[in-house]
Amino acid sequence: MKKITIIGSGPRGMSVLERLAANVTATEMTQELKIVLVDNCRVGQGRVWDSTQSKNYIMNTLSTEISAFSGHGSIDKARAGSGPSFAEWWQANYDDFDKYQGYAPRRYYGEYLSFVHEVVKKCLPPNVTIMELNDTVIDIEADPDSCKIICEQCSPFLSDAVVIATGHSTNAYTGKFKKLKNFATTQADIRFISGDSSSEIDFSVIQPSEDVGLVGLGLSFFDVVAELTEGRGGNFVELNDGDLSYEPSGLEPVLHCGSRSGVPILARGRNEKPSDYTYTHTIFTNEKMMKLRSDKSKKIDFQKDVWELLEAEINCAYFDQMIRNTKSEHVAALFTKAILENKIEDSKSLAFFASEILGEPIKSLDLAALARPFDGIKYDNYQSWNESLEKLLKTDLAAAENGNLGSPLKSALDVLRNSRDNIRAAIDFGGLTPQTHKDFLSTYMPIITLLSAGPPLFRIKQLLALMKAGVVSIIPPNMEIDASDDGFSLSSGACLDYKTSVSTLIDARVPVANLQLDENQLTQQLYQKGIYSAFVNVGTNGDEFTTGGVNVTDSPFNPIGRGGVEYKNMFVLGIPTEHTRWFMQSGSSRPAHWIDFMIDADNIAVNALNCLD
Template identity: 45%
Template sequence: MSNLNEIPIESVRIAIIGSGPRGMSVLERLASRLIELDIKEKVEIFLIDDGHVGTGRIWSTEQSSLLLMNTIAQEISAFSGLWDEKEPRPGSGPSFAQWWQKYRNDYSDFNGYAPRAYYGEYLLYVLSTIERSLPFSVTLHKISARVERLDETEKYQLLQLSNNQEILVNRTVIATGHSTNKLKDIEKDLDDFASNTPSVTFIKGGSVAQMDLSSIQPDQGVGIIGMGLTFYDLMAELTIGRGGKFVSEENGELRYCPSGKEPRIYAGSRSGMPLPVRGRNQKPFDYEYQPAIFTLKRALNIRKRGNIYFERDVLPLLEAEMTLVYAETELRLNKSKLVAQQLRKDVIKSQVESANGVNELALKYGISHPISINIYDLADPFKNNTFPSIEEFNKKLYSIILDDYNEAMNGNVDSPIKAAFDVIRNTRSVVRLFVDFGGLHPHSHQFEFLNKFNSASSFLSAGPPAFRSLQLQALIKQKILTVVGPSMKIKTSSNDRCIYMYSPHVQNSNVALNVVIDARIPTTDITYDCSNLTQSLIKDGIFVPFVNKKDDIEFQTGGVNVTLSPFHPIRADGTIAEKIYVLGIPTEHTRWFMQSGSSRPHKWIDFMIDADAIAFDILNSQDLSVNEEKDAYMLHS
């Protein structure tokens, strides 16, 4: 392919592979900088997606309006600056909530939690805004196709597409989303069993919008593995999506009126508890939390020291911060705001680093009993419990779900426990400082952080809107939905030609099923990714998994090994592919929480900072000649 270096390109060409929120954020920042710069050459940008260009697969505008986001719209913007009420443009445009209120009349119907299809429409609005705003010398090509292969040369990358098109570019940004992985372990066993058993159906994990649920018959038993956000999507699709209705009762509860088309839903997970719901939002769109204990400064000092174990060095600080917020909330509600503020000041002044330290001070200010925050216990509510029947378990589960709903309705400011859970969301940047690029000891990274904390933190902080709990309660009361119990197990039966789901902690919980749906989100592991592009990049040594290594201990994470910002892949031979950038989900585990799909309206979080760093690097490359005065202002601002 060396002759490609001799092919003249009359313009600077930039490819963005993946047009979901990450790819769109890079495009928006490129456009914003290009508008400010006096570019001499022609620039061509190729926005490529194997789904609908501008939304990707996850945010398709064609999906059911029952599938909701779990972040409130007012906290989301795909523009990199607050809207100044003038003509929208890259760098200044309406937030998702502002767009929703302007172009639709149902904003109040969803308690601020939008259908994913609406966010897809918003992304298309952002894309059209970008297109209208581009300088005359810049051309945007929207291409709906898969990139099957990337061939790298000294100067260029040649992209080979599924539509037989070939594109030669100077820079490539890989911002692909959730992968489809080769099945392994229990998923492969279930798929193989279903393939060889005509009466059994296994639906693989992924987005509900892409699942074919049409073969599921009324009153048929359907098992759901996992009770996270996808579980709630399935719950909605298999009930109100089939014509059922939730009716409000005078006591504030919901009653479910079946359509007769619903299956019987059986669900289970490791915890046995559906994801707790988010607290009713009481925070303004520009709310920012300032930690007193779990601070960036403290994290930097520990990171410099090295040899970090998550459960020894990090988790106690986070739980202490959560304990402080819990105590502050109680003091503010039962004493005064001034007393709560004084507690925080004393915690900072005394340089408290533990939950015990917080409790000692809180007791002096009037907290009646020590506050115990243990993330793993909170995420495992049925630990060491057994139940005589599936009915008794569901009674207990119902009471816990009801208590959780009541706490959620107190709000994410006025409920001590929901306010504490929000600390996990609000301090993700601090966690990243400890974890990213091998910050943890390899053993701790694998077993303490990814295997334990990652799921527990998501369980406590990433829940759906509170009204989902009312729907869940109604379906349990109607016996349309049954949870089999904690530590859910799956086994296949060739003799009975079915799949059994059961809990070892619940007697007589064995349920025979002919349809099982995996409601877990596939984890990132490029070695199992079915994408031809990913596998070709691995074969050519451009992609290799990041290995967290210390002494003779190694943990191969499955995420792409990349440099620090702007995230160039580090090849198998240790050299850096400086003309390629990898952003988001493919780098999960090298960095943490890359599945985030939005930035905030008022402030750049990591999401937008990363996108701008890539835009800056592309425009600061030798491929472009820019006006020197504007270059000094923009590229070094």
């Protein structure tokens, strides 16, 4: 009997399973096949989406935009290749869709994945079976014909093909954070809580009214705050003006939260777009990026070749929506026509054309300034900083409430999400120069994330209420952390009179893929024995940038090991390949059409089946 093993049963692993089932059914394969699904968490859900976690952990992608099936179909007739979207499943099983504004608790997505898992099992032909192992894979011994899978508990077994979809992991700390973590181990009443999936952090050690520091103001920050407020019995009450007031339970700690920018990740606009919405690029097109990649004699400069065009596209969408809202769709179409006919590719010229049409001077958006609005500003005291931040959050909230069509700003920033494929076309597999690859990761990616990957708008309402209640305070920009006699000392380079001490420090950042520091035992073993190697971006002048991503071939993503050896019967999918490719955190496909998520899964499924010949 032939075997295909999938390591990791979160969204990526389940997508491969679904496409394996669809392909064996479509090809009427007669071979005996066993698909082994291995996960050390809940099989069929994975770690991040475990259905036993708190409802306080919310997704940041609309459920209407999510499907784990590779084709659309009804719930009652679901099969591999055809099934309901996540939103359809949610509304059929729970009555709280409107309460969450279509942004589901992560545990619901775990339940949905289990539904997909059960559907796939039921529709398999008799010659194909699934074996589920609740175990940890700690090593793989590979040769050209098969792989030996070594687990913590089960006996080793051979597999003809292996799909590695291990998802998020944790990294060993280096530098300052290593020192801070080590400092906590030497103090009886001091705690350092490492970055991880928020649902797996033990918050019971945190005491009521304890001063707690949070590092990072991204999506995981909102998870931690929710669990330490609502999760401890606090309540949000809606006021007559639509704002929220927070009623503490008395069990909350006092949270002091900061980051380099001092800006919490901004809200997504209230959704006004259908689930099958598509955006057509005018300036930042895939064709332009592919043309840049076609010149093998040079690499792409992200700032000059990509960022300027991307920012122009965002401004094009911004002005277009402004014209639609104040003039008409017809006038907006004339604006687009003028851009194409005049081959406009810069934000300054776009602003000129838009100003002419609107009859008033309009400034273009500066994405870096939007993401770093407080850069270079010094505050005399915390109150003046807090007032500035509150004003920013209220302005952002008002734009979000106007909707992702009603607000030209939120409509335009949505285009950052719509542009991911075009960005990938430019940067994946070393398209950028080594230096601008580094710049992209350190400078531009945080800007894109802060402006486009935020939470539902009710999270910003809640944050404002918590700030007003004194439960949450946001530290001014350029937060500094030091060890002190009182615990961890938090200060700010933007407000010299700000300083506070906390007894617990939580790293509320999601760990970034880093092959060299990854603490996953399987990853360590594969790296040490040379099956995994780091992707190295080599410039045309011989300069190099060694990334933390697993080096893989183009689809179907076979690992390229030490010495350039390609392991054709192994496939690495998703987060471990981040930096080799970009934005591998995506956990779903779309109901209306396949995106890279499902295309990748299908290519791997087809090639894994070819390994059986």
